[in-house]
Amino acid sequence: MPVPAPNLYPDFNTIRLSHVCLNVKDLAASRKFYTDILGLQVTDEDDSRIYLRAMEERGHHCVILQKSDQPGTVEVMGFKTFDEDDLDRAEAYFKAKGRPTEWVERPYQGRTLLTSDNIGIPLEFYHKMDRLAPIHQKYALYRGVKPLRIDHFNCFTHDVDASVAFYSDFGFRVTEYTEDEDSKKLWAAWLHRKGGVHDMAFTNGTGPRMHHVAFWVPTPLNIIDLLDLMSTTGYVSNIERGPGRHGISNAFFLYVLDPDGHRIEIYCSDYQTVDPDLEPIKWDLKDPQRQTLWGAPAPESWFKHGTTFAGVETKDSALAASPIIAP
Incomplete structure (x- = not known):
């Protein structure tokens, strides 16, 4: 069947994908892989989570590695909205679609809406994330890929x-x-x-x-x-x-x-x-x-x-x- 025509004026404005939270077994092993091999930069870490960003990104993180008793699973996929009001419009939209909605607290993010798509993929939407200093010209930090x-x-x-x-x-x-x-x-x-x-x-x-x-x-x-x-x-x-x-x-x-x-x-x-x-x-x-x-x-x-x-x-x-x- 033909692909659906795009909705050029949607109920709320999503700018782009933003981040993913991956559940892992061994934080040290995952840290080594994502930093020494792939080359992502650590922006914060504790005993349960490691936050990472890539070299051109100003937002605090694009990957969260989360220690879990369910390693090898994905916790959530994140998207950024155009403005703060889009979050309220998104809440109304997903509720109208019969999807669950919940306001959740996320470190380094502003107001965040947790919901899911039609097949159950957990999605979160936010507008504000902590901004970090640019590092794209700090070439001494570049490593891995x-x-x-x-x-x-x-x-x-x-x-x-x-x-x-x-x-x-x-x-x-x-x-x-x-x-x-x-x-x-x-x-x-x-x-x-x-x-x-x-x-x-x-x-x-x-x-x-x-x-x-x-x-x-x-x-x-x-x-x-x-x-x-x-x-x-x-x-x-x-x-x-x-x-x-x-x-x-x-x-x-x-x-x-x-x-x-x-x-x-x-x-x-x-x-x-x-x-x-x-x-x-x-x-x-x-x-x-x-x-x-x-x-x-x-x-x-x-x-x-x-x-x-x-x-x-x-x-x-x-x-x-x-x-x-x-x-």
Whole structure:
């Protein structure tokens, strides 16, 4: 079926994705991976949480590592609104959709609305986050893959059409999508708010689960440097897929797993999508260049492995269509 038309005047204004809270088993092991290997900067830490930001970010954090008795799960995904009044409009919107709403206290954030989407993904919206001094020109701090900013989330959903319709209604715009030619159902879709290819993407499968969180890096050479670093510091088995160039998004990519199995994408070279009337690009599920422009198929783990959201039940997809999978 066709993707829904974008709602250019939504009930509230979401600017972009902001942060994710990942539940982990061993804070020290996770800290080493995210700082020494990936290169994120610690902005605060205690016995239960570590707050991290990337090099171009002025907000206090884009990742929270939280010690948990449910390691390998995701606590919440965060988004920033245009202004403070948007939070009240968001509360009314999600209530009208029958979703739970709650005002929660979050360190380093102002008023924060906790809710969930149509399949149960926990979402929080805020407007104010503590601002930190810029560090993008402090080149002595750059290490690992030199991450500049958080870029997007990708989640498994049991019903891509329903997820796309839900997010389109509050202002997300589809840039690219994959359609199963037999059923005419969506198999995957990429939606944005900030003017890149996506802030949120959905992939068909057992959901809700997080497929990956992605970070933008300066060049493909940074990805090559990361591969060299991981392969010589005990993390070669954490490399899952890539490097390569996606057909969808045109981005250069690498997928790795953190110590708790959370999938991280390192990402660069996609394109601008600011125009509100930009037509989405359609891909066939069986097109080998959809996954990788060079034609290399993804491994089976890439379609099956994901991390659940803490306390959220999953549901299997009824869509039996399958992409091309590496032998």
